[in-house]
Amino acid sequence: ISTKTTLAGFEFDNCLMNAAGVYCYDAAELDQMQASKAGTFVTKSATLQARTGNPEPRYLATPLGSINSMGLPNHGLPYYLDYVSQQQIAVPNKIYFQSITGFNIDEDEQLLAQITASDFKGIVELNLSCPNVPGKPQTGYDFETVERILTRVFEVYQGPLGIKLPPYFDIVHFDQMAAILNQFPLAFVNCVNSIGNGLFIDAATETVTIKPKNGFGGIGGDYLKPTALANVHAFYQRLKPEIQIIGTGGVKSGQDVFEHLLCGASMVQVGTALQKEGPLIFDRLTAELKTIMQQKGYTQIADFQGQLKHLD
Ligand SMILES: O=C(O)c1[nH]c(=O)[nH]c(=O)c1Cl
Numbered sequence: 001i002s003t004k005t006t007l008a009g010f011e012f013d014n015c016l017m018n019a020a021g022v023y024c025y026d027a028a029e030l031d032q033m034q035a036s037k038a039g040t041f042v043t044k045s046a047t048l049q050a051r052t053g054n055p056e057p058r059y060l061a062t063p064l065g066s067i068n069s070m071g072l073p074n075h076g077l078p079y080y081l082d083y084v085s086q087q088q089i090a091v092p093n094k095i096y097f098q099s100i101t102g103f104n105i106d107e108d109e110q111l112l113a114q115i116t117a118s119d120f121k122g123i124v125e126l127n128l129s130c131p132n133v134p135g136k137p138q139t140g141y142d143f144e145t146v147e148r149i150l151t152r153v154f155e156v157y158q159g160p161l162g163i164k165l166p167p168y169f170d171i172v173h174f175d176q177m178a179a180i181l182n183q184f185p186l187a188f189v190n191c192v193n194s195i196g197n198g199l200f201i202d203a204a205t206e207t208v209t210i211k212p213k214n215g216f217g218g219i220g221g222d223y224l225k226p227t228a229l230a231n232v233h234a235f236y237q238r239l240k241p242e243i244q245i246i247g248t249g250g251v252k253s254g255q256d257v258f259e260h261l262l263c264g265a266s267m268v269q270v271g272t273a274l275q276k277e278g279p280l281i282f283d284r285l286t287a288e289l290k291t292i293m294q295q296k297g298y299t300q301i302a303d304f305q306g307q308l309k310h311l312d
Contacts, residue, residue, distance in 0.1 A: 001290045002300045005039070007244055007267050008123050008160040008187035010095040014039035015301060016257065016282050019248050019271030020099040020125060020164065021045065021068075023279060026075065027083055034091060036279035037286050042097035042269070043080040045127040048107055050076035054132065054212035059275075060200060065221015065250075066272040067200040069132040069212035072101065077111055081118045088121055099164070101127040103136065105149050112157040123187060124159060129166035131196030131218045138196055140166040143176055150184045162188035162246065167195055167227045171234075178238030189239065190246035190269070191231035194218025220272040225250025229263050236264025236306055252277075254288020264306040 005015035020042045023029045033041035053073025060067050074080075077100060084096045098120060102108035108126065115124060128139040128146060139145055140163075153161065163186065168174055181189060198219035200209050208215020228249025236245050247265030251257055252273035260268045274281055298304050 001293050001298070003286055003289055003293075005266050005301055007246070008095075008162070010123070010160075012039035012095070012267065014282070014286060015261070015267050016285055017041055017097070017267065017269055018274055019269040020097075020127065021070065022271045022274050024099075025073065026079075030083055030087075032279045034087060037282035038279065039267070040094060040096055042099050042125055043084070044074045045072060045099040045101045045130065046074050046077040046080050046111070047072060047101060047103070048077065048110055050074065050079070054134075057210050058212055058217075060209045061272070061276055062200055062221070065219060065223045066275065067198060067210060067217040067219055068194065069210050069217035071132050071134075071212060072130055077114055081115065081120055084122060085119050088119070096122040097125050098122060099125040099127055101130055103133075105145075105152050108149060109152060109156050112153065115159070116157065120159075122160075124157070124161040125164055125190060126153065126161060127164045127193075129164050129193035129196075131166065131194060132212065134213060138166045138193075140193075143180060146177070147180045147183075150180070150186075154184055160187040162186055162190060162244075164190040164193055164248075165231070167192040167224070167231050167249075168234075169227070174231075174234040174238060178235060181235075181243065182238075182240050186243045188244045188246050188266070189235050190248055191235055192224070192228045192249045194220045194271075195224055195227065198223075220249070222250055222252075224272075225256065225259075229259055232260055232265050233263040233308060251285070252281075254285055254290075254292050257285055257289045258292050258304075261301055261305050262308045264308070266301075266305065 054071030197216040244266040247260030248269040
């Protein structure tokens with residue numbers, strides 16, 4: 001039974017990896033991802049300059065998930081390009097993901113120019129959905145800007161590239177976004193980022209639980225799964241077949257992985273549960289997924305990927 005997958009023309013030994021932001025801030029965390037059963041890793045979203053991010057506390061694990069307002073803390077793009085360059089030599093024949101996010105279209109272009117000038121051979125994940133930079137809207141909710149950015153991106157960058165989208169909650173938005181995305185040679189669309197600007201409070205102290213933005217932050221975990229599956233399936237149904245789907249959100253069991261694949265995902269990312277359990281989670285999720293596949297008589301992901309049945 002195989003859990004390997006293909007994305008952007010590359011084969012991965014396992015269809016599981018981290019979600020950007022989790023276990024990917026520095027070399028120590030990325031080394032742990034490299035040593036895990038994950039098929040590959042994506043770096044923390046990198047910006048032109050290193051950032052310390054928002055004041056702490058800025059992350060809280062809750063019984064059903066997590067809330068975060070990290071504020072894009074990262075070492076800057078050169079740091080991650082250097083790390084990936086080393087890994088391309090140390091662990092060759094493996095394709096890595098570099099997540100990037102600019103604060104405007106010119107920064108996106110500069111980030112891509114740096115990647116082009118480097119020896120990076122992997123896949124770019126352009127993050128259009130950070131909900132936690134005070135004063136900055138989530139680009140993914142501004143459809144005209146998304147179209148403008150993608151037009152410029154594909155004028156300047158020739159390598160495999162996909163985007164990380166926020167969750168949408170309206171069928172018309174799925175239709176409108178898909179119509180925009182189908183114009184571009186995207187390798188993938190990653191659905192979804194956290195649900196932006198949720199609020200988790202402590203009734204005992206009558207206080208919010210994270211410091212930035214009066215306690216408002218991105219919501220992950222169990223709360224997110226039905227929305228994540230809907231976004232994966234909605235875009236799977238609407239996008240041209242050349243644009244594959246990465247499924248992210250609410251994954252903490254092999255069944256959750258199976259559900260994302262059934263909805264149309266080709267790769268599945270793990271965030272909140274990885275933060276809680278650590279990289280050994282990939283051993284557990286892979287074993288649980290294989291058990292489910294075996295019980296159903298499947299030997300490879302293609303046997304059931306995207307085959308979610310409707311009630312017609
Ligand atoms: O606060 C963050 O760093 C952050 N947090 C998220 O939940 N999603 C993102 O894309 C980012 Cl960039």
